[in-house]
Amino acid sequence: MASAPTEARLVEALTSTAPAGAVNAFTTAVKADHTKAWELARERSPIHQVSDRNPLTIDLDATVIIAHSEDKDGASGIWKGTYGHHPLLVFVDYGAKATGEPLAFLQRTGTAGSNTAKDHTQLSAMVVNALPSNHPRGKKILFRTDTAGCTYEYLSWLTAPGRGYQLSVTYAETVPTKAAVEALPKKAWDVTGDDHGRKQTKRHVAEIPC
Numbered sequence: 001m002a003s004a005p006t007e008a009r010l011v012e013a014l015t016s017t018a019p020a021g022a023v024n025a026f027t028t029a030v031k032a033d034h035t036k037a038w039e040l041a042r043e044r045s046p047i048h049q050v051s052d053r054n055p056l057t058i059d060l061d062a063t064v065i066i067a068h069s070e071d072k073d074g075a076s077g078i079w080k081g082t083y084g085h086h087p088l089l090v091f092v093d094y095g096a097k098a099t100g101e102p103l104a105f106l107q108r109t110g111t112a113g114s115n116t117a118k119d120h121t122q123l124s125a126m127v128v129n130a131l132p133s134n135h136p137r138g139k140k141i142l143f144r145t146d147t148a149g150c151t152y153e154y155l156s157w158l159t160a161p162g163r164g165y166q167l168s169v170t171y172a173e174t175v176p177t178k179a180a181v182e183a184l185p186k187k188a189w190d191v192t193g194d195d196h197g198r199k200q201t202k203r204h205v206a207e208i209p210c
Contacts, residue, residue, distance in 0.1 A: 031130050031131065034132045038132055047134075050136045052139045056092065057095075057144055058092055060124070060145045062112075065084050074108075077111065078110040085110055086110050088108060088112075090103045090123055093144075104127050104130055106122065115151055120145065120149050142165065144168040147172050181206070188206045189206045191204055
């Protein structure tokens with residue numbers, strides 16, 4: 001296996017001469033690797049027996065990587081008051097049986113925003129392109145984010161005709177939504193369950209019209 005510096009030099013050489021071709025080549029390689037690995041995993045594959053009610057869950061979240069030198073490429077001030085990078089990462093959720101699997105990431109400078117719809121859309125498209133050729137589609141895929149992904153542009157992309165993915169996005173409470181929640185009758189609330197299927201009697205979920 002090549003060393004990290006050798007791999008870095010190869011990537012730099014490929015992306016500097018033909019960046020678009022390099023990205024396509026990497027995407028093709030990742031798709032081939034996932035196809036083979038998940039095929040060999042069989043019933044342990046994350047796409048084994050997925051359905052509308054049991055979708056492939058894909059999580060998006062950003063993280064802060066501290067840089068202790070201003071010479072780091074792309075490092076800059078971060079809104080949290082630190083200095084470094086602010087990449088956006090994607091993982092497929094394996095549930096309670098495993099820790100999950102990284103699918104893709106978008107390298108971003110420290111000044112990158114948290115709720116940048118363009119970045120969420122670009123990375124989600126990258127993930128779909130990198131999934132195995134026989135991957136589930138439409139409502140068999142669930143994209144999950146925190147409030148950073150709660151933007152009209154990103155949610156419109158997820159639910160557009162031809163995609164129709166499911167979504168689970170944290171929504172910051174506003175006065176109208178709080179009033180709508182408080183107006184719900186008790187019978188509208190259902191008891192939730194944990195990752196092991198056990199009911200959580202102190203946690204409930206309900207739906208309100210948009």
